[in-house]
Amino acid sequence: MVQTTELVLSPEEAYNEELFPSILRDKLNLQNAEDTVIVPLKRSIDARGGKVLVRVLVQLTSKRELNSEQAIKEAYRDVKNAPAVIIVGAGPAGLFAALRFIELGIKPIVVERGKDVRTRRRDLAAINKNHIVNPESNYCFGEGGAGTYSDGKLYTRSKKRGDVKRILEILVAHGAKEDILFEAHPHIGTNKLPTIISDLRESILEAGGEIHFNTKVIDFVVDRDRVKGIITQSGEQMSGNAVVLATGHSARDIYELLYKKGIYIEAKPFAIGVRVEHSQLLIDQIQYHCATRDPYLPASSYALVHQAKVEGTACGVFSFCMCPGGFIVPSATAQGEVVVNGMSPSRRDSKFANSGIVMAVDGSRFKAFEKHGALAGMYFQKEIEQRACVVAGNSQKAPAQRLMDFVDGKFSSQLLETSYQPGLTSANLNEVLPDFLMEGLRQGFKSFGGKMKGYLTNEAQVVGVESRTSSPVRIPRDKETLEHPNLRGLFPSGEGAGYAGGIVSAAMDGERCAEAVVNLYFNNKTK
Numbered sequence: 461m462v463q464t465t466e467l468v469l470s471p472e473e474a475y476n477e478e479l480f481p482s483i484l485r486d487k488l489n490l491q492n493a494e495d496t497v498i499v500p501l502k503r504s505i506d507a508r509g510g511k512v513l514v515r516v517l518v519q520l521t522s523k524r525e526l527n528s529e530q531a532i533k534e535a536y537r538d539v540k541n542a543p544a545v546i547i548v549g550a551g552p553a554g555l556f557a558a559l560r561f562i563e564l565g566i567k568p569i570v571v572e573r574g575k576d577v578r579t580r581r582r583d584l585a586a587i588n589k590n591h592i593v594n595p596e597s598n599y600c601f602g603e604g605g606a607g608t609y610s611d612g613k614l615y616t617r618s619k620k621r622g623d624v625k626r627i628l629e630i631l632v633a634h635g636a637k638e639d640i641l642f643e644a645h646p647h648i649g650t651n652k653l654p655t656i657i658s659d660l661r662e663s664i665l666e667a668g669g670e671i672h673f674n675t676k677v678i679d680f681v682v683d684r685d686r687v688k689g690i691i692t693q694s695g696e697q698m699s700g701n702a703v704v705l706a707t708g709h710s711a712r713d714i715y716e717l718l719y720k721k722g723i724y725i726e727a728k729p730f731a732i733g734v735r736v737e738h739s740q741l742l743i744d745q746i747q748y749h750c751a752t753r754d755p756y757l758p759a760s761s762y763a764l765v766h767q768a769k770v771e772g773t774a775c776g777v778f779s780f781c782m783c784p785g786g787f788i789v790p791s792a793t794a795q796g797e798v799v800v801n802g803m804s805p806s807r808r809d810s811k812f813a814n815s816g817i818v819m820a821v822d823g824s825r826f827k828a829f830e831k832h833g834a835l836a837g838m839y840f841q842k843e844i845e846q847r848a849c850v851v852a853g854n855s856q857k858a859p860a861q862r863l864m865d866f867v868d869g870k871f872s873s874q875l876l877e878t879s880y881q882p883g884l885t886s887a888n889l890n891e892v893l894p895d896f897l898m899e900g901l902r903q904g905f906k907s908f909g910g911k912m913k914g915y916l917t918n919e920a921q922v923v924g925v926e927s928r929t930s931s932p933v934r935i936p937r938d939k940e941t942l943e944h945p946n947l948r949g950l951f952p953s954g955e956g957a958g959y960a961g962g963i964v965s966a967a968m969d970g971e972r973c974a975e976a977v978v979n980l981y982f983n984n985k986t987k
Contacts, residue, residue: 464517465520468516473514498518501517503642507749512750536559542565542567543567545702547561549705549708551966553953554570562669566978569700572674574596577604577653580603599791600710606709606710606801612647612653614631614963624964627971636648650806675693678692679721680723685946705952706966708955710956724946726834729820731776731930732929734893736817736905737921739813743760747760759785762782762912775900777819785810786812789801801926837933844927852884858882859891860878861887863922864916866901867906880923884923936952937952937957
């Protein structure tokens with residue numbers, strides 16, 4: 461009989477990895493019940509009462525129902541000689557689509573413009589140390605996608621898009637720690653993800669799938685209203701029964717290609733703003749109500765939202781991709797632009813905490829770019845990123861301002877120490893961001909200062925710009941078949957197509973697209 465119960469533990473009891481399993485048995489008086497398996501379902505921190513406690517929801521069962529690593533990998537059949545489908549992009553959507561195709565007996569051919577996950581490191585070092593951006597290999601492009609070297613958060617609210625547990629179990633089968641299965645906000649860490657991504661690749665290759673790095677798509681092979689394949693930068697033509705387009709939210713050349721070829725795309729709302737950096741100690745003090753953090757507690761995080769009113773219109777201002785114990789990283793995909801993002805290593809042991817603070821924008825905010833049609837938002841993004849680069853000195857240094865100075869419209873004569881390796885340049889961010897964004901962000905920060913006493917301080921600073929929160933373009937698809945409405949055989953997927961917002965949601969969407977392709981083209985329904 462399956463039974464669910466909640467335990468309230470101290471931080472040491474909950475986060476001492478060696479003792480955690482035995483503590484659960486002791487608390488439940490199951491020391492001698494060898495046939496009973498305790499399955500943690502959720503572990504979350506409760507600091508509401510002043511004293512920090514940890515709530516652990518567990519399930520008692522006679523047999524653990526989680527899939528084993530062996531069971532998951534045994535589902536990957538040999539597809540070397542099976543019908544092929546092309547997947548453009550080796551991020552979460554592309555990799556998980558490939559694995560799902562293999563389970564369904566279809567051969568995936570994955571093409572990725574960037575490099576494999578290990579080789580990418582050299583190009584990231586070149587950005588940080590030499591301010592050189594490789595447009596094909598950077599924090600956004602390459603094996604594993606943007607998430608690999610810019611955090612590894614696995615939390616998602618997208619429960620309706622697929623089986624979250626299944627995605628997490630696949631990650632565990634490929635090397636992730638089991639605690640991601642029950643943490644309230646699971647996280648792998650930028651330092652751990654490369655090995656897991658490499659293992660996912662090996663599963664694809666061992667089953668007979670193909671992965672081609674340094675392979676940029678420059679055109680689609682279209683016959684009437686059906687896509688038949690792709691053309692790469694080298695001139696090679698690759699054919700497949702369908703094309704899953706999983707390029708990520710920064711592949712601007714793909715949006716340009718679709719627009720130029722008359723393949724229907726549409727502008728969509730997104731968010732833009734800055735990254736704010738505090739000391740992790742300050743955030744711990746605010747959230748845990750302590751002078752110093754308990755050594756067993758993880759670095760604390762926060763989630764904030766405010767409804768600003770700008771020029772008579774309500775605008776959501778909110779924290780995005782909060783990185784406790786993390787670093788700010790450069791995420792430009794071309795020279796002449798400055799973009800920042802956040803990441804955390806698995807231990808989250810940096811002395812800094814950072815978060816995007818962004819405001820939602822829609823077409824009414826970038827009417828000056830209407831001549832670009834569906835690409836208006838993309839060009840709005842791009843202009844702000846280029847302006848940030850100019851203001852900061854035409855390098856990968858980022859314009860920055862102390863937080864109170866930002867709110868008060870003052871120039872910061874001195875900046876604080878930062879985790880951002882390329883360095884900061886003191887600047888008035890109103891030279892970078894349009895007035896409506898500045899006003900909304902200022903209102904947001906004032907509100908957040910009221911919600912978290914001590915948050916609004918000049919011992920924190922804002923760094924610009926956080927502009928790649930999501931795709932400014934949606935590539936439409938049929939709600940049932942997931943196929944593009946005007947181009948048969950094209951299946952837009954993941955963040956780049958506008959249907960996901962993180963590693964797990966993108967992975968689930970990739971799986972859904974793989975299933976949709978098989979249902980439409982391989983199950984004798986429609987040919």
